[in-house]
Amino acid sequence: MTAQAGVEQEPAPERPSRRSGAGQSGGKMTMVMQEISASQFKAKCLSLLDDVASTGGEIVVTKRGRPVAKVVPLDSREDDLQGSVTYLVDEDELLAPIDVVWDAAAD
Numbered sequence: 414m415t416a417q418a419g420v421e422q423e424p425a426p427e428r429p430s431r432r433s434g435a436g437q438s439g440g441k442m443t444m445v446m447q448e449i450s451a452s453q454f455k456a457k458c459l460s461l462l463d464d465v466a467s468t469g470g471e472i473v474v475t476k477r478g479r480p481v482a483k484v485v486p487l488d489s490r491e492d493d494l495q496g497s498v499t500y501l502v503d504e505d506e507l508l509a510p511i512d513v514v515w516d517a518a519a520d
Contacts, residue, residue: 448473451481 447470454461454474461472465486474482500507 446471446473448475448480450474451476 449457449461449472451474454472461484464470465472465484469486471486472484473480474484
């Protein structure tokens with residue numbers, strides 16, 4: 414559909430699409446992914462990000478009907494860093510004072 418001079422077109426409605434590989438057979442649940450145009454995403458960005466975070470759903474952003482980006486929830490990593498550091502020195506050496514005078518205000 415082409416735009417006529419002086420006639421404003423309404424944006425295409427959001428449409429869910431089926432994710433490849435997911436279906437009803439074999440006890441698998443069908444995953445529905447929201448698809449939205451870039452202009453609609455721009456207008457509703459913060460709300461859509463909140464939705465993705467709270468529901469765990471995914472959004473595909475399109476430009477002229479072609480997928481250009483996918484918004485997915487970030488995995489929860491609250492405690493992943495605990496215990497992930499390996500010190501190459503013992504605790505006494507790590508906490509020992511150094512022989513250098515340090516001035517935080519110096520340039």
